[in-house]
Amino acid sequence: ASGIASAATTTIPAAAVKTAEQLRDQALHDDTAYKVTASLTTEVGARLPGSAADRRAVDWAVAKFKELGYDKVYTEPVSYPQWVRRSEHAAIVAPFPQPLTLTALGYSPATPKGGLSAEVVRFDSLDALKAADPAAVKGRIVYVDFRMERAKDGHGYGMGSAVRVAGPVLAAEKGAAGYLLRSAGTDAHERAPHTGVAGFRDPTKAIPAAALANPDADQLTRVLAYGKPVTLKLDLDCGVVGEYTGANVIGEITGRKHPNQVVAIGGHLDSWDLGTGAIDDAAGVAIAMAAGKLIRELPQRPDRTIRVIAFANEEMGLWGGRAYADKHAKDVAKFQLGTESDFGAGPIWRMSASVKPEARDAIGQIARVLEPVGVAYDASKPGGGGSDLSQMHAKGMAALSLTQDGTRYFDWHHTPNDTLDKIDPAELAQNVAVYAAFSYMAAQANGDFGSAPGAFAKDGAGE
Amino acid sequence: ASGIASAATTTIPAAAVKTAEQLRDQALHDDTAYKVTASLTTEVGARLPGSAADRRAVDWAVAKFKELGYDKVYTEPVSYPQWVRRSEHAAIVAPFPQPLTLTALGYSPATPKGGLSAEVVRFDSLDALKAADPAAVKGRIVYVDFRMERAKDGHGYGMGSAVRVAGPVLAAEKGAAGYLLRSAGTDAHERAPHTGVAGFRDPTKAIPAAALANPDADQLTRVLAYGKPVTLKLDLDCGVVGEYTGANVIGEITGRKHPNQVVAIGGHLDSWDLGTGAIDDAAGVAIAMAAGKLIRELPQRPDRTIRVIAFANEEMGLWGGRAYADKHAKDVAKFQLGTESDFGAGPIWRMSASVKPEARDAIGQIARVLEPVGVAYDASKPGGGGSDLSQMHAKGMAALSLTQDGTRYFDWHHTPNDTLDKIDPAELAQNVAVYAAFSYMAAQANGDFGSAPGAFAKDGAGE
Ligand SMILES: [Zn+2]
Ligand SMILES: [Zn+2]
Ligand SMILES: [Zn+2]
Ligand SMILES: [Zn+2]
Numbered sequence: 001a002s003g004i005a006s007a008a009t010t011t012i013p014a015a016a017v018k019t020a021e022q023l024r025d026q027a028l029h030d031d032t033a034y035k036v037t038a039s040l041t042t043e044v045g046a047r048l049p050g051s052a053a054d055r056r057a058v059d060w061a062v063a064k065f066k067e068l069g070y071d072k073v074y075t076e077p078v079s080y081p082q083w084v085r086r087s088e089h090a091a092i093v094a095p096f097p098q099p100l101t102l103t104a105l106g107y108s109p110a111t112p113k114g115g116l117s118a119e120v121v122r123f124d125s126l127d128a129l130k131a132a133d134p135a136a137v138k139g140r141i142v143y144v145d146f147r148m149e150r151a152k153d154g155h156g157y158g159m160g161s162a163v164r165v166a167g168p169v170l171a172a173e174k175g176a177a178g179y180l181l182r183s184a185g186t187d188a189h190e191r192a193p194h195t196g197v198a199g200f201r202d203p204t205k206a207i208p209a210a211a212l213a214n215p216d217a218d219q220l221t222r223v224l225a226y227g228k229p230v231t232l233k234l235d236l237d238c239g240v241v242g243e244y245t246g247a248n249v250i251g252e253i254t255g256r257k258h259p260n261q262v263v264a265i266g267g268h269l270d271s272w273d274l275g276t277g278a279i280d281d282a283a284g285v286a287i288a289m290a291a292g293k294l295i296r297e298l299p300q301r302p303d304r305t306i307r308v309i310a311f312a313n314e315e316m317g318l319w320g321g322r323a324y325a326d327k328h329a330k331d332v333a334k335f336q337l338g339t340e341s342d343f344g345a346g347p348i349w350r351m352s353a354s355v356k357p358e359a360r361d362a363i364g365q366i367a368r369v370l371e372p373v374g375v376a377y378d379a380s381k382p383g384g385g386g387s388d389l390s391q392m393h394a395k396g397m398a399a400l401s402l403t404q405d406g407t408r409y410f411d412w413h414h415t416p417n418d419t420l421d422k423i424d425p426a427e428l429a430q431n432v433a434v435y436a437a438f439s440y441m442a443a444q445a446n447g448d449f450g451s452a453p454g455a456f457a458k459d460g461a462g463e
Numbered sequence: 464a465s466g467i468a469s470a471a472t473t474t475i476p477a478a479a480v481k482t483a484e485q486l487r488d489q490a491l492h493d494d495t496a497y498k499v500t501a502s503l504t505t506e507v508g509a510r511l512p513g514s515a516a517d518r519r520a521v522d523w524a525v526a527k528f529k530e531l532g533y534d535k536v537y538t539e540p541v542s543y544p545q546w547v548r549r550s551e552h553a554a555i556v557a558p559f560p561q562p563l564t565l566t567a568l569g570y571s572p573a574t575p576k577g578g579l580s581a582e583v584v585r586f587d588s589l590d591a592l593k594a595a596d597p598a599a600v601k602g603r604i605v606y607v608d609f610r611m612e613r614a615k616d617g618h619g620y621g622m623g624s625a626v627r628v629a630g631p632v633l634a635a636e637k638g639a640a641g642y643l644l645r646s647a648g649t650d651a652h653e654r655a656p657h658t659g660v661a662g663f664r665d666p667t668k669a670i671p672a673a674a675l676a677n678p679d680a681d682q683l684t685r686v687l688a689y690g691k692p693v694t695l696k697l698d699l700d701c702g703v704v705g706e707y708t709g710a711n712v713i714g715e716i717t718g719r720k721h722p723n724q725v726v727a728i729g730g731h732l733d734s735w736d737l738g739t740g741a742i743d744d745a746a747g748v749a750i751a752m753a754a755g756k757l758i759r760e761l762p763q764r765p766d767r768t769i770r771v772i773a774f775a776n777e778e779m780g781l782w783g784g785r786a787y788a789d790k791h792a793k794d795v796a797k798f799q800l801g802t803e804s805d806f807g808a809g810p811i812w813r814m815s816a817s818v819k820p821e822a823r824d825a826i827g828q829i830a831r832v833l834e835p836v837g838v839a840y841d842a843s844k845p846g847g848g849g850s851d852l853s854q855m856h857a858k859g860m861a862a863l864s865l866t867q868d869g870t871r872y873f874d875w876h877h878t879p880n881d882t883l884d885k886i887d888p889a890e891l892a893q894n895v896a897v898y899a900a901f902s903y904m905a906a907q908a909n910g911d912f913g914s915a916p917g918a919f920a921k922d923g924a925g926e
Contacts, residue, residue: 038685042559042682042685042686043559044559044561045559045561045562045682046561046562052560053560053561096505096506096507096508097515097516098507098508098509098516098739099508099509101879188884189880189882189884189885190653190655190880191655191738191878191879191880191882192653192654192655215880215882215883215884218882218883218884219505219508219739219882219883222501222505222883223505275654276561276682415654416564416654417652417653417654417678419652419654419678419681419682420678420681420682420685421651421652421678421681422652
């Protein structure tokens with residue numbers, strides 16, 4: 001208003017703020033994201049990276065972007081080791097014979113033909129396993145009985161996922177024959193184990209690894225409490241079968257003034273095989289697709305390009321995100337701002353950002369548009385860009401974190417129960433409102449948010 | 464008190480009422496039933512009739528009765544067809560290929576080797592299936608998409624179980640190739656199908672029959688709503704493999720004055736194979752065992768015998784209860800009063816009775832002892848005796864109904880989720896309080912409750 005703005009200060013024009021408010025309010029009453037989520041989870045269902053369903057999901061995404069009117073739709077190849085799950089069974093052999101419900105972890109090798117029988121040794125925590133004498137572990141099945149904590153921001157998954165990712169590697173190093181964990185989940189009563197990736201880097205050193213459903217972990221712990229040696233039998237038929245090339249699928253609303261400058265949003269197209277990947281992450285793909293569609297329906301295209309990316313194989317190690325960042329790192333300065341939705345379908349309640357200091361005011365403008373739908377701006381935290389796009393952020397892309405309410409997310413995450421019925425259409429629509437409004441404002445900004453090679457290396461977002 | 468009681472009127476002596484009150488209050492602070500439930504579900508786990516675990520459960524029950532100090536422990540043989548479940552898989556083949564989670568129903572035959580593929584035809588209800596033209600059903604997989612209603616008294620299971628028991632028979636009569644139902648359960652979000660028995664009488668006319676988990680039923684219904692023909696593939700390996708002889712296990716606290724007159728209580732020892740049979744029906748067995756144990760610990764034995772029966776194979780058609788009634792029908796007049804616990808571990812909130820008119824006052828005395836722990840006496844309803852003991856009631860045994868709060872029972876009933884963690888120890892103890900108090904009062908009564916051959920044939924309890 002004063003007309004004496006610094007050349008370096010980024011601002012959002014008043015007209016763009018007003019349009020963003022309209023997009024926000026319109027999104028709250030738009031069911032596109034719910035329909036897209038229903039479409040992906042119904043027509044494709046589960047889509048394990050490298051599976052036939054993964055291929056169908058790529059076709060689905062290309063067709064859906066086109067159906068939603070995106071200007072440009074294309075794919076970029078992503079190669080990764082293909083892991084398959086064929087069957088999985090487990091039982092207590094002694095002292096009280098009975099089956100246990102579990103699921104193999106991603107990259108777990110198979111047990112020997114006929115199964116693996118061994119005595120189980122229990123640890124309360126990853127630290128207890130770290131401290132264990134290898135002699136107590138060697139040849140046994142390690143069982144880490146750690147109960148993950150419920151939290152709105154999902155911080156309990158820090159330790160929960162460490163038990164799943166790092167635990168199997170640690171157990172293997174100490175000579176364990178197999179590895180079990182109490183599922184990294186916050187449900188207490190469901191016989192629905194939580195899968196997820198194990199951190200094996202060297203396949204020759206990997207051991208069979210699986211997660212027990214929470215009630216089965218309770219049961220194993222009860223049986224161990226009798227004080228007798230407990231023998232388990234694991235029968236996992238799974239493993240890496242080769243290399244596969246899938247694809248990131250990308251849809252764009254082409255910028256009118258700066259087509260080569262992009263606001264990058266997205267989700268990941270793959271899912272684990274147990275559920276239909278509704279909250280993880282059909283919802284994220286749908287939120288971004290629906291946000292882009294709303295912007296496309298404006299009277300004219302935004303100044304910069306809105307790029308929606310449906311990433312390949314996030315689940316087994318950010319393969320899609322890493323491939324994307326490797327390919328586009330040289331263009332990082334053209335990425336205006338970005339973030340990915342990959343924490344379910346609960347409402348966004350917090351925003352934080354990693355941007356150049358001169359763009360803080362613009363972030364404040366975005367925050368004021370998002371505040372009426374329940375989003376609080378936390379200026380003290382960095383913005384990490386989400387799961388796959390964290391890799392572009394690591395290259396220097398300015399990024400937001402749009403934190404969803406994850407209170408119930410880890411009840412269903414990576415389980416058979418990740419299905420469409422867990423999604424509240426109104427909460428999903430709130431996400432679209434946030435993505436549409438921020439994306440549009442970033443696209444219309446006078447100036448950039450500071451993306452540059454290595455720009456945010458020390459913001460702490462990766463910690 | 465007046466000393467002018469009619470010879471025909473049954474009353475409970477004041478001293479017995481006082482002792483019953485003490486038993487009741489003591490039971491509320493006794494964890495025997497919880498420990499017994501934990502013991503059965505941990506040491507034996509699931510115990511499908513005729514399985515190796517069923518045999519272990521019989522040994523467990525004999526040992527547990529002895530450990531609890533019962534005066535007499537014995538078994539009575541029960542023979543029945545042995546049905547086994549080996550594996551079960553299903554998938555939508557077209558138009559959207561994907562797996563479905565289901566479980567075979569008891570007495571379902573196997574599908575042909577390689578599976579059964581057929582088009583699915585959906586019905587809203589059992590009545591809609593009844594009304595269907597056989598030409599619309601012949602050679603197809605019938606799917607009855609009926610959603611069972613939640614209710615404190617569990618009345619929704621009337622129609623829910625009819626869809627499971629009668630539906631497969633009706634579909635088979637119309638020439639269906641297979642049968643699916645939306646699980647007879649009140650959970651909406653769990654990928655945990657509800658098994659249970661199908662009503663096939665003639666094995667040569669049985670067809671493969673299974674229950675879909677509720678989210679899978681949602682998914683199949685969504686896929687059908689696209690309006691394209693939907694082909695399913697069922698691959699069930701299960702069936703009747705022969706005849707098996709198991710056992711009812713019986714423990715008695717021997718009556719001091721009238722050892723041959725018995726108060727009969729119990730539960731069923733068998734369970735479905737998916738969960739560990741905690742609420743169905745380890746809890747019932749434990750409630751009765753714990754009630755008898757508390758009575759045994761009194762300074763002297765009760766006047767009449769307390770007989771606790773752990774029935775064999777209730778699940779596949781009251782085999783234990785029918786064998787018991789056939790064997791003991793001639794002695795029905797010696798059964799003072801009886802009822803069985805088989806509706807989970809929720810608190811008892813209602814009592815009703817089928818007794819001779821001259822015993823109504825004694826029932827009123829029992830009701831006054833139970834009222835402080837939340838039990839309301841409904842004099843307008845009959846007492847059915849519970850599941851297996853309904854068969855002795857049908858022979859003429861005076862019986863109670865002690866109705867538990869079943870609001871959540873059908874969330875877990877006959878699913879993998881029927882595990883110990885669903886039981887609240889305090890609620891379980893309330894059940895023991897009721898069983899101990901009523902059993903003791905019935906054992907001490909001056910007079911009987913009207914048991915006689917055919918005595919209650921028209922009380923409506925079986926309807
Ligand atoms: Zn994800
Ligand atoms: Zn995930
Ligand atoms: Zn039962
Ligand atoms: Zn049952």
